[in-house]
Amino acid sequence: MTRVVAGNWKMHHGPRATRQFFSDFNPDVRPGAVRVAFFPPDVSLRAARESVRILVEFGVQHIHWEDSGAFTGETSAGMAKDAGASLALIGHSERRHVFGETDREVGLKVEAAARAGLVPVVCVGELLEERKAGRLERVLRRQVAAFTAPLGQCDRYLVAYEPVWAIGTGETATPADASEAHAIVRSALGELGGCPILYGGSVKPANAAALMSAPDVDGVLVGGASLDARVFARIVEAAAT
Numbered sequence: 001m002t003r004v005v006a007g008n009w010k011m012h013h014g015p016r017a018t019r020q021f022f023s024d025f026n027p028d029v030r031p032g033a034v035r036v037a038f039f040p041p042d043v044s045l046r047a048a049r050e051s052v053r054i055l056v057e058f059g060v061q062h063i064h065w066e067d068s069g070a071f072t073g074e075t076s077a078g079m080a081k082d083a084g085a086s087l088a089l090i091g092h093s094e095r096r097h098v099f100g101e102t103d104r105e106v107g108l109k110v111e112a113a114a115r116a117g118l119v120p121v122v123c124v125g126e127l128l129e130e131r132k133a134g135r136l137e138r139v140l141r142r143q144v145a146a147f148t149a150p151l152g153q154c155d156r157y158l159v160a161y162e163p164v165w166a167i168g169t170g171e172t173a174t175p176a177d178a179s180e181a182h183a184i185v186r187s188a189l190g191e192l193g194g195c196p197i198l199y200g201g202s203v204k205p206a207n208a209a210a211l212m213s214a215p216d217v218d219g220v221l222v223g224g225a226s227l228d229a230r231v232f233a234r235i236v237e238a239a240a241t
């Protein structure tokens with residue numbers, strides 16, 4: 001499987017910083033060796049598409065589950081597609097834990113992505129207290145079960161395992177931790193389990209290669225280390241080797 005390296009910019013890089021990023025982003029990889037994706041803020045999507053110099057995919061960080069309506073501040077899957085996104089992050093831990101997004105909403109959003117023809121990148125992951133209490137498998141299976149039915153309606157999809165305790169903390173899961181969780185996610189997906197499963201949580205150039213060589217880890221979803229073009233290029237290069 002071609003490895004996937006995705007950058008989730010979160011609330012960083014407006015249009016001007018986005019153009020600067022892409023003027024500096026030039027990873028030394030053969031075309032097609034790695035699938036590279038970016039999730040810029042919606043307001044920077046156009047600048048990103050206009051200034052990127054290599055083949056990448058773009059996605060949005062968040063969609064609403066309705067196709068249109070009186071939902072101030074929200075963007076629908078169809079609008080994201082129309083603006084040039086082909087992917088949508090769904091269920092990122094910050095959406096779940098900062099904004100209170102529920103498993104049910106995650107399922108509805110996957111359904112909305114399927115309707116619009118957007119490729120969902122659905123995120124799952126346990127809290128530190130859940131891991132410590134031995135509930136890793138139970139939590140992952142519950143999160144996955146909430147979106148398998150709509151996932152079956154999508155032509156393409158990805159899943160990301162992001163342990164909440166490793167996101168933005170500098171704390172990384174070991175390659176063995178990642179493999180264990182990815183195997184659970186794959187098994188919970190059942191017959192839908194042939195998709196790429198990405199690891200996310202404090203991925204950096206120094207740990208990317210080891211994580212991506214672990215069994216069942218098909219790529220990485222990178223937050224902080226995706227904001228600097230040269231640093232992120234090193235992660236893309238690590239995926240190509």
Ligand code: PGA
Nearest residue numbers: 167168201202222223224
């Ligand atoms: P991080 O974020 O790489 O900064 O830990 C990962 C993510 O939230 O997708």
